[in-house]
Amino acid sequence: MSAPMVALRNVTRRFGSVVANEDVTFEIAPGEIHALVGENGAGKTTAMRVLYGILPPHAGHIEVDGKIARIARPADAIRLGLGMVHQHFMLVETMTVAENLTLGHEPAAAFGAYRRRAAESAVEELSKRYGLAVDPRACVSTLSVGAQQRVEILKSLHHGARVLILDEPTAVLAPQEVDDLFRVLRALAAQGTGIVLITHKLAEVRAIADRVTVMRAGRVVGGGALTELTNEAIAELMVGRPTPPFVVERTPGVEGVRLEVRELHVTDARGLPAVCGVSFVARGGEIVGIAGVEGNGQHELIECLAGLIPSHAGTVRIDGRDAPRGARARFKAGIAHVPADRHRRAMIEPMTLAENLILGLERDPSLGRGPGLDPAALARRAKPMLEAYDVRPADPRAHAGALSGGNQQKLVMARELTREAGVMLVAHPTRGVDLGATAFIHRRLIAARNSGRAVLLVSSELSEILALSDRVLVMFDGRIVFETTPRATDERELGCHMTGTRTGTPA
Amino acid sequence: MSARPRLAAALEFSAPIVAVALALAAGGAFILAAGENPFAIYGLIFSQCFGTGYGIGQTLFKATPLIFTGLAVAIGFRGGLFNIGVEGQLYLGGFAAALAALALANTPAPVPVLGALVAAALAGAVWGAIPGVLKARFGAHEVINTIMMNFIAFSLVAFVGRRVFETATVRTAMIPAAAQIPRFDAWLPALRGSPANVSLILAVLLALAVGVLMFRTRLGYAIRAVGFNPTAAEYGGIAIGRTQTVTLAISGALAGLGGVNFVLGYKHFFELGFSAGAGFLGIAVALIGRNHPIGVIVAALFFGALSYGGLVINQRVPKELVEMLTALVILFAIAVQQVMERLARGLR
Numbered sequence: 001m002s003a004p005m006v007a008l009r010n011v012t013r014r015f016g017s018v019v020a021n022e023d024v025t026f027e028i029a030p031g032e033i034h035a036l037v038g039e040n041g042a043g044k045t046t047a048m049r050v051l052y053g054i055l056p057p058h059a060g061h062i063e064v065d066g067k068i069a070r071i072a073r074p075a076d077a078i079r080l081g082l083g084m085v086h087q088h089f090m091l092v093e094t095m096t097v098a099e100n101l102t103l104g105h106e107p108a109a110a111f112g113a114y115r116r117r118a119a120e121s122a123v124e125e126l127s128k129r130y131g132l133a134v135d136p137r138a139c140v141s142t143l144s145v146g147a148q149q150r151v152e153i154l155k156s157l158h159h160g161a162r163v164l165i166l167d168e169p170t171a172v173l174a175p176q177e178v179d180d181l182f183r184v185l186r187a188l189a190a191q192g193t194g195i196v197l198i199t200h201k202l203a204e205v206r207a208i209a210d211r212v213t214v215m216r217a218g219r220v221v222g223g224g225a226l227t228e229l230t231n232e233a234i235a236e237l238m239v240g241r242p243t244p245p246f247v248v249e250r251t252p253g254v255e256g257v258r259l260e261v262r263e264l265h266v267t268d269a270r271g272l273p274a275v276c277g278v279s280f281v282a283r284g285g286e287i288v289g290i291a292g293v294e295g296n297g298q299h300e301l302i303e304c305l306a307g308l309i310p311s312h313a314g315t316v317r318i319d320g321r322d323a324p325r326g327a328r329a330r331f332k333a334g335i336a337h338v339p340a341d342r343h344r345r346a347m348i349e350p351m352t353l354a355e356n357l358i359l360g361l362e363r364d365p366s367l368g369r370g371p372g373l374d375p376a377a378l379a380r381r382a383k384p385m386l387e388a389y390d391v392r393p394a395d396p397r398a399h400a401g402a403l404s405g406g407n408q409q410k411l412v413m414a415r416e417l418t419r420e421a422g423v424m425l426v427a428h429p430t431r432g433v434d435l436g437a438t439a440f441i442h443r444r445l446i447a448a449r450n451s452g453r454a455v456l457l458v459s460s461e462l463s464e465i466l467a468l469s470d471r472v473l474v475m476f477d478g479r480i481v482f483e484t485t486p487r488a489t490d491e492r493e494l495g496c497h498m499t500g501t502r503t504g505t506p507a
Numbered sequence: 508m509s510a511r512p513r514l515a516a517a518l519e520f521s522a523p524i525v526a527v528a529l530a531l532a533a534g535g536a537f538i539l540a541a542g543e544n545p546f547a548i549y550g551l552i553f554s555q556c557f558g559t560g561y562g563i564g565q566t567l568f569k570a571t572p573l574i575f576t577g578l579a580v581a582i583g584f585r586g587g588l589f590n591i592g593v594e595g596q597l598y599l600g601g602f603a604a605a606l607a608a609l610a611l612a613n614t615p616a617p618v619p620v621l622g623a624l625v626a627a628a629l630a631g632a633v634w635g636a637i638p639g640v641l642k643a644r645f646g647a648h649e650v651i652n653t654i655m656m657n658f659i660a661f662s663l664v665a666f667v668g669r670r671v672f673e674t675a676t677v678r679t680a681m682i683p684a685a686a687q688i689p690r691f692d693a694w695l696p697a698l699r700g701s702p703a704n705v706s707l708i709l710a711v712l713l714a715l716a717v718g719v720l721m722f723r724t725r726l727g728y729a730i731r732a733v734g735f736n737p738t739a740a741e742y743g744g745i746a747i748g749r750t751q752t753v754t755l756a757i758s759g760a761l762a763g764l765g766g767v768n769f770v771l772g773y774k775h776f777f778e779l780g781f782s783a784g785a786g787f788l789g790i791a792v793a794l795i796g797r798n799h800p801i802g803v804i805v806a807a808l809f810f811g812a813l814s815y816g817g818l819v820i821n822q823r824v825p826k827e828l829v830e831m832l833t834a835l836v837i838l839f840a841i842a843v844q845q846v847m848e849r850l851a852r853g854l855r
Contacts, residue, residue, distance in 0.1 A: 308741065328744025339742060348736045355728065360743035362728045371724050 003066060005030050005194050006082065006163050011050055011060035020046040022218045023060070028163050028194040033185060035197045035209035035226075038238055039293065039460055043218040044198045048165050052084045053077040083156025084165045087172075089148050091140045097151050098123045098136040101158045126158055131187050146177035153184065163194040170204060171295065182208045200238070200293050202231050202499040214238055235495030239462045251450045254470070255284030257320075258334075258454035259305075259423045264314035266297070266304045274300035276478035277314070282423065282454035287445065289469030289486075290458045293498050297478040298458045299340060302425050305456070306330055306337040319422055331360050336421035338412055340428045340458070342405075346412045349401030353391065354382035356400045357415050389414035390440060406437030413441055417448060424448055427458040442468060462491045476500050515851035522847040523795045523802070523840060527809065530835035537831060541824045548824055552816035562815070564691065564701020568773070570811025571703070572597065572782075574710035575765030576789025577796055577803035578717050579631075579758040584798045585721060586754035587734035592638060592653030593762040594786025595660030596631040600763025601770045602664050603630035605679045605777035606671065608686030608770075619686035623771055624709075624764065631763020632756040634660060639755035643748025649755065657786075668779065677779035688772040704772030713761060714800040720757075721800075730754050762786060788814075791837045794844075 004027035013021040021043045028034050036044050049055045051062060053071040062069050064080045071077050074084075091100050098119040107115040107122070123136035132150045140148060149169060156164055166185075170178045185195055185208060197209060205212055206226065213223035214237040222237045223229075259282040266275035275297045282288045292298050303309045305316060307323070307330035316323040318333045331337075339345035347356050358367060358378060367381070368374040382396035389410045391403070400411060409429065416424065426445065430438040445468060449455050459465050465472055466486045474482035474497040482497040535545030556566045576593045583590035590596075607626030611619040638652035673680055688705045692698045721727040732740040733750045741747055769781050792810055796802030810833065817829030 306742075307744075326744065327742060331744055337742070344736070344738045345742045346739065348732055348739050350735050351731070358728070359732070359739065360745075362725045362732075362743075362745075368723075368725070371726060373723055373725050373728055375723065 004028055004063070005065060006051070006080075007063040008047060008051055009061050009063060011047065011057045011062075013046055013050055013055055013057050019218050021050065021057075024215070024218075024220055025060075026051075026213055026220065028196055030162070030192045030194050031189050032210045033189050033195045033197060033208055035199060035205040035212045036215065037198075037200055037202070037205060037212060037234065038215035039200060042215040042238075044215050045167055046218075047215070048084070048167065048196065048198060051077070052082060052165065078159050078161075081160055081162035082165065083153075083159060083161025083163065085149065085152045085156065085167065085169060087167045089152050091148060091151060091155075093139075093141040095140060096136065097134050097138055097140060097143075097154075100140055100151060101126075101136075101155050123154065123158070126154060130154070130157060130184070130191070132184055144177070145172050146180060149173070149177075149181065150184065153188075157188075157193075161193070163196070164188065165196040165198070167198045168200075169197065170199065170201065178204075200499070202234055202501050205234065206231060231499075231501045232492060232496060235499055235501065236492045238499075239491045239495040250446060250470075251285070254286050255452055257281045258284045258318065259456065260315075260317040260320075261305070262315045262317075264301070264304065264316065265312040266300045266309060267312055268300055273312075274478055275304065275311075278475075278478075278480055279314075280473060280480060280483075282456050284422065284452045284454050285449060286470040287449050287455040287457055287468050289465035289472045290456065290475055291462060291465045291472055291494050291498055292458075292460070292475035294460050296475045296498075298427070298475050301475070302337070302340070302427050302456070302458055305425055306335060306339075328360065331419065331421070334422040336416040336419040336424045338409075338416050338424070338426040338429055340431070342408055342412055347400050347408060349399065351400060352397050353386060353400055353403075353411060354378040354396035356411060357382050357385055357396075357418075359415065385414045385418060386411075389417075389444075406433040409433050409441060410437055413444055417444060422453055424453055424455045425458075426455060428460065429457070430459075430461070430464060462494055465494075466491065474498055518847045518851045520797075522843045523797060523806070525847070526795070526839035526843040527836055529839045529843065530832060533835050533839075534828065534832045537828060538824055541828075543824050548820055548828075551820055551823070552812070555819040556812040556816050560695075560697035561699065561701050562819075564698035564703040565815045566808065566812045567691075567703040567707055568701060568768070568811075569814045570807040571707045571710050571768040571772075572765040572785040573788055573792050573807035573810055574707075574714060574804055575768070576762050576786050577792030577807050578710075578714055578789075578800065579635075579762035579765070580789045580793035581796065581798040581800070581803055582717060582721070582730070582761065583754060583758045584793055585734050586730040586751060587737065588639075588642075588751060588754055588758075589650050590635065590638075590653050590755060590758045590762075591650055591787075591790070592634065592656045592660075592759070593789045594782055594784070595653075595657035596634045596759040596762035597765045597786040597789075598657075598664060598782045599634050599660045599766075600627035600631040601766025601781055602667075602777050603627050603763070604767050604770045605682060608682035609671075609680060611686065612683040614685075616685050619683055620688065620771065623682070623686050624767060627763045627766050627770075628760040629763070631766075632760035635759020635762070636752055636756040639752035642755075643752050649751075653755075665779065678774075679777045682771065682775050686771060687775055688767060690772065702773040704768065706768040706772040709764070709767070711804065713764070714804055717761070718800040726750075726753070762789070788833070791833060791840070794837060794840050 007027040009025055011021055011024045024047050026047060038044050046055065050057050053073045053076050062071050069080055101123050102119045107118040109115050120136040127134055132154055134147055134150050140151060169181060173181060189195055199205060209226055211225055212229065212234060214221050214234060216238060262279050264275055264278045268274035278301060290298055300309065304311050307325060307327040318335065323330060324333055362373065367377050379396040386394035391407050391410045391414065400408060403411065429441050445455055457468055469486055472484050472486060472489065473480045474494060476498060477500065538545040538548050555562050557563055576597055579593045580590055604623040604627040608619050608623040611622045634656055638649045638656055641647040641652050642649050671679055690702060690704045692701060721731065729745045729750045732745055733747050737747050770777050788810055792803055792806045796806035813829050813832060817826045
């Protein structure tokens with residue numbers, strides 16, 4: 001292997017008290033395609049943002065061609081030959097391809113006139129040289145997503161990039177476009193460009209990468225040449241070794257079906273299929289864990305069950321009755337919902353704790369007479385809830401935005417568990433939550449299970465899924481591809497199914 | 508509450524006061540440039556506005572419509588909506604009040620005045636609800652549509668006015684006595700000659716009502732939830748579009764009622780152009796009043812004093828100074844608000 005063109009050396013980067021990158025070392029050699037893999041929040045994007053000068057490192061440094069380089073802003077990175085293709089394209093949609101590529105250093109004639117022909121022929125020449133077919137005169141807004149991505153790559157090359165960083169480039173592409181992209185990347189690598197591919201799809205890593213580096217919880221946990229690593233080994237590195245089992249007393253005895261989902265189809269915000277024919281049941285007294293790499297339809301499944309987005313086809317039954325439409329009707333029908341994004345979905349930060357505890361209940365007759373809402377009744381209701389769920393401060397008048405992440409989540413749990421709903425939809429309940437609060441939330445979920453509720457738990461933390469669930473479903477690409485129990489499986493096997501490495505039920 | 512959050516709250520609370528102080532200082536520089544002593548001019552404004560019974564009456568009269576329009580803008584902001592259509596809603600409210608009063612001229616005593624009030628509120632509410640429905644149904648932005656509704660209101664009144672105005676004038680006939688709102692100087696001789704009238708009491712009562720609505724009712728909770736975080740409101744099952752439509756209708760009704768100060772309480776007829784920017788000034792009133800009913804009353808008094816003050820200082824400095832001051836207060840209010848919020852965030 002040749003000497004690295006660009007390297008991160010022992011980089012540490014924190015956000016407040018959260019360590020996003022710790023002692024990360026990462027090298028890119030000329031002509032290699034280097035996959036950087038890991039679960040969401042493992043620190044992949046942070047590492048690349050440090051490299052690209054968007055985030056300054058708190059320790060460690062960056063080397064370019066063996067020499068320490070100071071990259072304080074993206075402009076420095078571009079000057080040193082780094083190019084980055086973001087998940088969200090940085091293109092001016094109303095301009096042509098040539099205009100986008102030359103933006104910032106437009107070829108100018110006398111009096112600053114824009115030499116459009118010169119720009120267009122330069123782009124044409126570049127796209128021929130690298131085999132990236134785009135029309136320099138086309139307006140970006142008229143291009144397909146795949147073509148826009150090619151424009152992004154061309155833009156980096158036009159700026160003289162020797163190292164190209166692509167952040168989840170296939171997430172937005174159709175399978176055919178993925179093939180095209182990989183062809184382009186191989187051609188670029190053959191001409192000596194170093195390529196970093198951030199992804200969590202193992203099939204892609206296998207299809208294109210020469211080398212892989214695996215990150216977990218902010219650290220580099222392994223890697224090497226693809227020829228020396230099995231997919232199972234990479235999956236195990238990604239999700240981590242089995243953690244000691246979590247012991248909570250469980251009452252045995254599963255009751256009747258409380259949630260029944262049949263052939264459910266849901267489309268995402270872009271209108272693409274996100275949930276494709278999912279069927280399962282959840283019974284009273286069980287926790288059904290849904291494992292999966294984020295973005296495989298779990299979010300849309302939960303939002304659809306909560307009544308927040310409509311289903312395209314299929315049926316949902318709650319306690320034997322067809323589920324009504326709309327979030328409020330679903331609450332009434334016996335759904336409680338702890339959403340994944342608590343800041344945006346689950347709480348109103350400028351409102352008080354007491355006010356947040358009645359979200360979805362503001363028409364409850366016990367809270368005031370007629371159209372009135374009695375602040376005293378709100379406080380009376382809030383006080384014992386805050387104490388029972390150990391929310392600190394337990395002051396009903398405190399603003400929700402002033403609480404720590406763990407206390408915010410306990411606030412949401414207090415509200416949702418107090419609904420006395422038969423079915424609990426719980427997504428990433430301990431994300432960004434400290435260890436103490438995590439244990440508290442886990443105990444509460446098991447207590448809810450023991451009291452005869454059906455709990456549907458979505459998490460990308462496999463240890464959490466395995467510790468809490470009675471049954472585990474794995475979602476991949478909008479489908480349930482695997483069903484098992486925590487006793488019968490391990491993180492490694494789940495990791496394989498989550499990354500689409502293996503399908504079907506175990507032998 | 509511990510010391511730091513309390514300090515943070517104090518910083519946020521003081522923002523409008525700091526903004527006014529800075530605006531007065533900047534205005535002082537212009538007064539100096541005009542060859543006058545800023546302290547003398549400001550002193551003159553203050554003594555004219557608050558030093559005599561007549562001045563107080565004039566200030567209260569000028570402040571009255573601003574309370575209505577300030578409340579209208581504030582309730583919109585609370586619901587996450589920027590109602591720039593308050594001017595048109597106010598204008599239409601005044602016109603509807605006059606028409607209703609004239610139509611009910613032959614009915615017994617409280618009917619004409621009550622009918623006029625209801626007509627003013629209804630006209631404003633309809634004018635506010637239309638952009639609300641357009642937003643809820645089609646996602647059309649309320650800022651654009653409320654501005655457009657202003658133009659339609661002005662043109663509509665001019666068009667209908669041709670049939671109902673007195674010949675060769677741009678005003679309606681005098682409304683019947685039973686529709687008139689009495690002036691304060693009927694009982695308070697100190698205010699003699701000033702047009703301050705009972706509309707002010709209605710304004711203050713409505714401010715209280717808005718406070719109760721916002722903070723003590725289920726609807727107010729829904730309005731604030733949608734305003735702060737529509738995604739979370741949706742999660743809680745609050746119908747966002749319907750809540751926004753209701754918010755704009757209430758906002759429009761408040762603005763429409765503002766028209767009665769002039770039409771029922773002062774001139775006793777409707778006249779083209781009577782609103783004279785009181786609707787737009789409502790935006791500044793809500794901003795300085797921090798969208799709180801009490802704040803709106805205080806801010807309305809401040810801007811009311813400024814607009815009457817502009818008339819009294821006209822001989823010494825250009826009366827445009829007052830318009831400049833108003834604009835400066837708005838500019839500083841926005842800037843200072845940002846600075847204070849950033850400081851407060853650092854403390855929390």
